[in-house]
Amino acid sequence: MKPLNLIALLLFLGGAVWALTRSERTVREIQRGYYSAIQPFLKSGSAIETHSRDFLKEVRHSKDLETELTTIRSEIGRLPIIEARCGELERENAQLRHALEFKQATNFRVVAAQIIRRQPATWWQTVEIDAGMKRGIGPQLAVLSHVDRHPCLVGIIDRSSDDRSSVVLLTDEACQVSAKVEESPEVGILTGQRGLGEGTPLLRLKFLSKNAVLQAGQRVFTTGRGGIFRANILLGEIVSVEKGAEDSEALVRPAVNFGDLGTVFVVIDKSDPPQ
C-alpha cells in the first residue's frame, strides 16, 4: 500500500471513530447545524414540490378534458372542471372543518400541522411536518390525528428545526407506547415492527400476561404512564393474540391510516388536563 493511501486510511478510520464516539448532545447539535444549512433548499424545494404537484394535477385534468372534448362541446366541457374544483374545495373545506372541530373539542393544547414529506429514510418510519420550534414544537411531544373526533396516536416528535419537525411514526420499531386493552386488565408496550410488510402495517403489543384473554376487535389505548403520552389516546384494535411461554403478544391494527394522513396535531403540553 502506498504511504499516502495508508495515511488517508488511518485518517478515515480516525474520523469514523471520532464520529462514532460523539455524545447525544453533540449529535443533536450537528443535526441542527446540518438542517439549518439546508433550510433554504428545503423551503424552495417544498415550493417546487407543491407547484409540480399542482401542475401534475392540471395535466391530469387536461387529459380528462381532452377525452371529453371529443364527445361534447367545449363550453359544456368546462363544467366538469369547475365541478371537480368545487368538489376538491368542498373536500378540503370538510377536512379543515374536521381539523378545527377536533382542535376545539380536544382537551389537549395542540398545534395543527401538515405532513410535507413522507418516509424520507430507508429503514425508519418517519414523516416531516411543516411546524417546528417557532410554534413551540420540540422533541418527545406526541402527535395525534383523529378518527370520528376521537384522538388517535400518530407518533412522536424526534427533532425540530425552526419551521419543520420530524415525526417517528407509531409503526416504527423505536416508538414504544405504554398501552392498555379496553374492558380488560391487560397492559403492555405497543411497538412497531422492523422492515415493511405489504399492506397495512401491524403493531405488536408485548408483555401481556401469559393467559391474556383478548378478542379480535378490542380497542387499545394509551395508559398515560411513562411520561410521554397522555391516557386514553386510541392506538388501534386487536387483530390476533400469540401466546408465549412467559407472556403473550397481540398484533394490533393501528387506528390511523398512515397512508392517508394530511393534517396532524402536536400536543404541546405533556401533563394530563384536570378532570
Next chain:
Amino acid sequence: MTRYTIITLLLVLAAFVVQQFVPAFTGWHHSRLLVVQLVFLCAAVTVNQPTMLLLAFVCGFLWDAQFTLGPLGGDAEIYSQPVEAMRFGYSILLFGGMGFLMQGIQPLFRQGKWYFSALLSGIAVFLYLAAEYGFITVVRGSPALSAATVRQMTWTATLTMLLSPPVFWMLSTIAGRCGHTIFPEAAARKRRRSFQ
C-alpha cells in the same frame, strides 16, 4: 485533478439536497432512489483512494446527520427495554466499504468498461442496504428478514443502478472540462491508435 476532486465533492453535497425531494416509491415495494449513494459510488471509481475516503467520510457523516434518530425518552420504569438507536457515524464505515468495493474494479473502469462499474453500483447499493439492515438487527436483536424487505432492497438497488450511466456520463463530461480523464487507459489506447 484538483478541480475535478472539488467538483465531485460539490456534486455529492448537491446530491444531499436532491435526495430531500426524492420520494419513496410506495407502489414499488417502498423502494427509493438513493441519489447520494449513486453519486458517491460513481465518483468513487473515478478518483484515487484518498479522495474516495474523503468522499466516504463526508457522505457518511452528512447521511447520519440527516437521518439519525434520537432517543424517544420516557420513564425507564415503564420503558425498561428501550429500542437501541444506531450510533451516529456508522454510515461512514458503510460508505467506505462501498467505496473500496467500487475501487476493486477500477482497472476495468479505467479501460473504459464503465458498464461493469454500473452493474457493481447496483450490487454495492444492495450490499449497503443489507449491511445496514444487518447492523440494525445486531444492535436491536430479534433477527427478522421478510420477503418484503428483500424486495425493497432489490428494487432500490435496481432503480439506483439504472441511473448510474447518466451519472458516469456527467462525471466524464465534468472531467473533460477540467482537463482530466476518468478513462485514462482507454484515452491512451485511443491516442496510440491515432498515431499508428
